Amino acid sequence: MFDLSAFRTENPSLTLSLVSKCFDDLCCHSQTDNQTTSMYVARSVAQDVLNKHGVRAEKLLDACTVNGDVLYSPTLVALLQAAASGEKKVFALIIVDVQNDFITGSLAVSEGEMVVPVINEMGPHFTHIYKTADWHPTDHISFHSNVKKCIHATSARSNVKGADSEMFQTVVVCGPPELKQTLWPDHCIQGSFGAEFHKDLKTFPNEVRVNKGMKTTVDSYSGFWDNGDTSHTPLYNMLLNNGVTDVVVCGIATDFCVGFTALDAARHGFRTVVVNEAIRGVMPDTSAGMVARCKAAGVEFVSSASIPDLVKEKDVSGAVDRIFKVKKHFTVVDINANQQYTPPVN
Numbered sequence: 001m002f003d004l005s006a007f008r009t010e011n012p013s014l015t016l017s018l019v020s021k022c023f024d025d026l027c028c029h030s031q032t033d034n035q036t037t038s039m040y041v042a043r044s045v046a047q048d049v050l051n052k053h054g055v056r057a058e059k060l061l062d063a064c065t066v067n068g069d070v071l072y073s074p075t076l077v078a079l080l081q082a083a084a085s086g087e088k089k090v091f092a093l094i095i096v097d098v099q100n101d102f103i104t105g106s107l108a109v110s111e112g113e114m115v116v117p118v119i120n121e122m123g124p125h126f127t128h129i130y131k132t133a134d135w136h137p138t139d140h141i142s143f144h145s146n147v148k149k150c151i152h153a154t155s156a157r158s159n160v161k162g163a164d165s166e167m168f169q170t171v172v173v174c175g176p177p178e179l180k181q182t183l184w185p186d187h188c189i190q191g192s193f194g195a196e197f198h199k200d201l202k203t204f205p206n207e208v209r210v211n212k213g214m215k216t217t218v219d220s221y222s223g224f225w226d227n228g229d230t231s232h233t234p235l236y237n238m239l240l241n242n243g244v245t246d247v248v249v250c251g252i253a254t255d256f257c258v259g260f261t262a263l264d265a266a267r268h269g270f271r272t273v274v275v276n277e278a279i280r281g282v283m284p285d286t287s288a289g290m291v292a293r294c295k296a297a298g299v300e301f302v303s304s305a306s307i308p309d310l311v312k313e314k315d316v317s318g319a320v321d322r323i324f325k326v327k328k329h330f331t332v333v334d335i336n337a338n339q340q341y342t343p344p345v346n
């Protein structure tokens with residue numbers, strides 16, 4: 001019916017598309033064949049995906065959503081409940097770029113230092129902590145100084161040529177890869193004071209540092225992937241190896257590195273939570289735009305006060321109810337009887 005060995009791929013987006021395919025297959029199968037076979041196959045898919053790839057029950061349900069309708073059947077709910085009850089939650093804190101240049105230096109954001117005490121208080125609640133650091137070579141492509149001097153060429157597609165460019169403008173660089181690039185002041189140069197973490201940010205005994213933005217020709221806002229998705233940091237594999245299911249993201253800046261890190265975390269199948277008081281942005285309008293984009297991708301925004309209870313949350317047996325609560329505007333169709341299903345009201 002389908003090849004489970006294909007799930008062993010390292011590529012998480014491929015994994016999800018395969019899950020989706022499998023469920024399309026399962027739904028057709030349920031309609032025409034006997035339930036026992038379908039259920040057996042579905043359980044093995046769920047267990048394989050959850051065990052090997054940390055994909056959450058919500059993702060399985062997403063895979064069963066077609067044109068806004070959840071293909072509902074008792075078999076599917078049983079499967080999701082089984083998957084959710086067997087799921088162990090492991091939280092990680094990702095602290096994005098709390099570095100001097102973003103707080104007091106060349107690219108200081110308003111109230112940047114305000115994130116530090118909030119993060120210091122949250123840290124001890126986490127077993128797994130990752131601190132990302134923007135870590136640029138001097139000839140980095142994101143520096144306006146380099147593009148202005150044509151150290152990096154702008155593409156024929158770029159409306160603004162390098163020599164005519166202004167600070168904070170967006171150009172199209174040749175790369176590789178050819179990408180839009182916002183031009184920033186020199187910042188977070190490897191080994192400089194500006195690249196150091198803020199002096200008041202606690203060093204946690206269990207923290208792991210993740211450098212990013214080290215390639216000359218491509219910028220990296222996300223702690224996972226560069227802006228062209230051409231290279232990745234070790235972050236995803238470290239999360240996976242530690243069995244992490246839920247990530248909490250904080251740091252600087254909301255509209256760039258925090259936002260893209262959260263989007264990538266969600267894209268990789270982690271439940272992703274951003275802490276409102278522990279982020280600051282470069283500009284209010286782009287920050288608001290990024291928050292909206294993250295919410296549309298399923299990222300949750302919470303208060304720092306909710307973190308201690310959140311990380312204690314181990315019982316996920318209510319996952320299916322939560323899923324239906326989130327998706328209650330959907331029409332849910334029983335694929336066997338074509339009956340209307342009313343989601344639980346809370």
Ligand SMILES: [Zn+2]
Nearest residue numbers: 134142188213
């Ligand atoms: Zn940078």
